[in-house]
Amino acid sequence: xxxxxxxxxxxxxxxxxxxxMKNTIIVRAENPDKARRIVQLEYWFGEDIPVPTDExxxxxxxxxxxxxxxxxxxxxxxxxxxxGILDELSC
Numbered sequence: 001x002x003x004x005x006x007x008x009x010x011x012x013x014x015x016x017x018x019x020x021m022k023n024t025i026i027v028r029a030e031n032p033d034k035a036r037r038i039v040q041l042e043y044w045f046g047e048d049i050p051v052p053t054d055e056x057x058x059x060x061x062x063x064x065x066x067x068x069x070x071x072x073x074x075x076x077x078x079x080x081x082x083x084g085i086l087d088e089l090s091c
Contacts, residue, residue, distance in 0.1 A: 001028050001029060001030060001079050001080065001081070001083065002028070002029065002030070002031070002035075002071050002079065003026065003027070003028055003071065003072045003075045003077045003079060003086070004026070004027045004028075004029055004032060004035040004069055004070065004071055004072065005024060005025075005026055005027075005068075005069070005070050005072050006024065006025045006026075006027060006035060006036065006039055006061065006067050006068070006069050007024045007067065007068045007069075007070075008022050008023075008024070008060065008066065008067055009065070009066055009067060009068060010066065013060075013066065015058075015060045015063075015066055016060055016066075018044060018045045018059065018060070019043050019044055019045070019059075019060055019061065020042075020043045020044075020045065021039075021042075021043040021088065023088050023089055023090050024088075024089040025039050025043075025085060025087070025088055025089070026072070026075075026077060026085070026086045026087040026088075026089065027039060027083075027084070027085055027086060028077065028078075028079065028081060028082070028083055028084060028086055029083045030083065032069045034083065035069055036061050036062050036067070036069060037062070038083060038084060038085060039061045039085065040059050040061045040062055042085060043061065044059045044060075044061060
């Protein structure tokens with residue numbers, strides 16, 4: 001397993017209205033897509049936010065333009081273990 005850091009890019013964007021969390025999240029997962037999905041399941045309200053043009057913004061945790069997802073090398077977190085959220089950083 002890898003350790004990923006998911007970090008919001010623009011916490012002031014309206015897409016964050018659909019998330020219970022805007023902080024940096026540390027996740028143990030097999031790949032970046034699974035890391036994003038783990039965070040989505042934990043923090044997203046599960047509803048798309050309509051915008052005036054009737055478009056839907058969706059979940060910010062799944063979208064690269066709103067959240068970066070990088071592998072943390074040589075971290076303090078153990079790579080062995082179950083998938084899941086390891087830490088919530090208030091950066």
